[in-house]
Amino acid sequence: xxxxxxxxxxxxxxxxxxxxxxxxxxxxxxxxxxxxxxxxxxxxxxxxxxxxxxxxxxxxxxxxxxxxxxxxxxxxxxxxxxxxxxxxxxxxxxxxxxxxxxxxxxxxxxxxxxxxxxxxxxxxxxxxxxxxxxxxxxxxxxxxxxxxxxxxxxxxxxxxxxxxxxxxxxxxxxxxxxxxxxxxxxxxxxxxxxxxxxxxxxxxxxxxxxxxxxxxxxxxxxxxxxxxxxxxxxxxxxxxxxxxxxxxxxxxxxxxxxxxxxxxxxxxxxxxxxxxxxxxxxxxxxxxxxxxxxxxxxxxxxxxxxxxxxxxxxxxxxxxxx
Numbered sequence: 476x477x478x479x480x481x482x483x484x485x486x487x488x489x490x491x492x493x494x495x496x497x498x499x500x501x502x503x504x505x506x507x508x509x510x511x512x513x514x515x516x517x518x519x520x521x522x523x524x525x526x527x528x529x530x531x532x533x534x535x536x537x538x539x540x541x542x543x544x545x546x547x548x549x550x551x552x553x554x555x556x557x558x559x560x561x562x563x564x565x566x567x568x569x570x571x572x573x574x575x576x577x578x579x580x581x582x583x584x585x586x587x588x589x590x591x592x593x594x595x596x597x598x599x600x601x602x603x604x605x606x607x608x609x610x611x612x613x614x615x616x617x618x619x620x621x622x623x624x625x626x627x628x629x630x631x632x633x634x635x636x637x638x639x640x641x642x643x644x645x646x647x648x649x650x651x652x653x654x655x656x657x658x659x660x661x662x663x664x665x666x667x668x669x670x671x672x673x674x675x676x677x678x679x680x681x682x683x684x685x686x687x688x689x690x691x692x693x694x695x696x697x698x699x700x701x702x703x704x705x706x707x708x709x710x711x712x713x714x715x716x717x718x719x720x721x722x723x724x725x726x727x728x729x730x731x732x733x734x735x736x737x738x739x740x741x742x743x744x745x746x747x748x749x750x751x752x753x754x755x756x757x758x759x760x761x762x763x764x765x766x767x768x769x770x771x772x773x774x775x776x777x778x779x780x781x782x783x784x785x786x787x788x789x790x791x792x793x794x795x796x797x
Contacts (some may be wrong), residue, residue, distance in 0.1 A: 476759060478608065483516075483520075483649055486516045486519065486520050487515075487519075487520075487549050487552075487553065488506065488553065489502060489506050489508070489513055489516045489517070490517060490520060490528060490549060490713060491518070491546060491549055491550055491553060491611070491614055492505050492506055492513075492539045492543070492544065493513055493517060493529065493536065494528075494529075494538055494546040495610075495611050496608070497535055497537060498536065499513040499514055499517075499536060499538055500513075501608065505608060509613055516531060524545070526539070526541045526542075527539050527541070527542065528541070528542035528545060528546070529542055538585065542750070547612065550611065550613050550614050551613070552576070552756065553614045554613050554614055557614075558618070559628060559681055561758060567671060569761070569763070570598055570599055570600055570763065571599075571600045571602060571615050571760075571763075572599050572600065572601055572602065572618055572619075572763040572764070572767055573602045573604070573617050573618050574601070574602070574603055574604070574617060574618060574619050574620065574767070575603075575604045575605070575606055575610060575615075575617045575619075575620045575621075576603060576606075576620070576621045577605065577606075577607060577621060577622070577623060577750070578602070578605040578607065578705065578707060579677075579706045579707040579710075579726065580603050580621055580623075580726075580750055581603070581621075582707055583707065583710065583723075583725075583726035583727075584725055584726055584778070585609075585621070585771075587729070588774050589601070589603075589748070591770075591774075592767065592770050592771075595770070596766055596770075598685065599763050599766065599767075600601075604617070607677065609622055612631070612754075612755045612758075618754065618758055618761065618763065618764050619752065619753060619754035619758065619764055619767065619768075620753045620754070621636070621750055621751070621752060621753070622687075622750070622751050622753045623639075623748060623749070623750055623751075624748055624749075625747060625748050626749075626751055628751070628753050629674055630756075631753050631756065632753070632754050632755070632756045632758075632759055633751045633752065633753045634751060634752040634768065634772060635749055635750075635751055635771070636749065636750045636751060636752060636771065636775035637725055637749055637751050637775050637778060637779045637782075638746055638747070638748065638749035639723050639744055639745070639746035639748055640723060640724045640725070640743070640744065640745045640746065640782065641681055641684065641685045641721050641722065641723060641724075641744050641746065642685075642721070642724050642727075642738045642740060642742075642744070643667065643685065643719045643720070643721045643722075643738065643739075643740060644710075644713050644719065644720055644721075644722050644723065644727050644730070644731065644738045645670065645713055645716075645719045645720070645736065645737060646713065646714060646715070646716040646735065646736060646737075647734055647735065647736065647737050648716055649670070649717075649718070650737050650739070653669050653670060654666065654669070659737070659739045662739040662740065663691075663740075664686065664689040664690070664691035664694065664740060664742065665691055665694065667686075667691065667694045667719060668694050668697040668698045669698075670718050670719045671698065671699045671700065671701055671717060671718030671719070672694075672695070672698055672699070672700050672701075672718060672719055672721075673700075673701055673703065673709040673712050673717060673718045673719060673720040674700055674701065674702045674703065674709065675702070675703050675704075675705055675706040675709045675720075676703065676704050676705070677704070677705050677706055678706045678709075681694065681721045682695065684720050684744070684746075685721050685742070685744050688744045689740070689742045690742070699718075701717060701718065706720075706722070710724075710726065710727065713736065714730065714735060714736065721723040724738075724782050724786075725778050725779075725782060727780065728778075728782060728785075743786055750775075752768055752771060752772065754768075765776065
């Protein structure tokens with residue numbers, strides 16, 4: 476047992492995080508240390524083991540064959556430590572549902588609906604985290620995650636909630652100030668050059684994608700831009716009258732229906748990617764996970780039906796301006 480004194484559990488957690496992200500900077504953000512500190516911890520462990528865990532290449536790193544084997548064993552050990560701790564403290568987790576959700580998805584879509592789930596299942600204790608990072612279920616506490624992507628999550632159960640469908644939005648007041656009483660049916664993508672475009676560092680290609688699809692890529696070079704560190708902030712800026720944000724329809728539907736925002740373009744630009752319910756396959760046997768899955772899938776289906784009706788009927792953003 477004296478060998479345990481040679482094992483630094485924090486270093487093992489850091490190595491596992493770096494292996495999962497394949498990036499020392501992101502591992503540092505997750506562990507609340509600098510990328511340099513991650514590198515030093517990894518180097519110290521490699522010196523102790525007498526083999527390289529990672530191959531370095533710029534900002535990205537990859538596991539060596541020895542590193543692949545080592546990290547797999549570390550993950551298994553960390554999972555056992557977590558399980559042993561929970562068992563020793565007598566913590567029953569059957570009623571506790573831990574989920575990790577993308578921040579904008581949580582604020583703009585999930586949270587306004589989550590009270591319905593709590594009311595329906597008051598015995599389930601919710602613990603909700605928000606993060607842009609994905610996690611290794613074997614070493615994290617989460618029962619499920621809501622992830623953005625193409626649905627290809629190897630070894631995991633994934634169910635599509637809804638696909639991304641981009642549309643530009645701005646405040647009704649700003650629309651009037653810039654374009655006066657111009658009918659929505661007469662507004663064209665080229666008119667965006669008269670507005671400030673609101674960009675997000677986490678959704679860097681959205682404006683380029685939408686404008687290219689609409690045949691108006693030149694607008695990017697003819698208008699002012701403001702950049703935010705998240706999609707959520709760009710949406711709040713649009714509500715505040717700063718300019719046009721390009722947003723997922725499902726996120727902004729309630730603001731458009733309430734006439735706080737206007738979505739004047741009939742250009743329908745669905746994305747191939749979307750938001751997915753993701754969980755370990757074995758987790759679906761748990762009552763808390765299965766009930767949440769059934770609930771969120773039903774809510775997502777209702778959202779999609781409402782959007783389909785509005786798009787088909789030309790209601791999305793084409794009500795008469797006051």
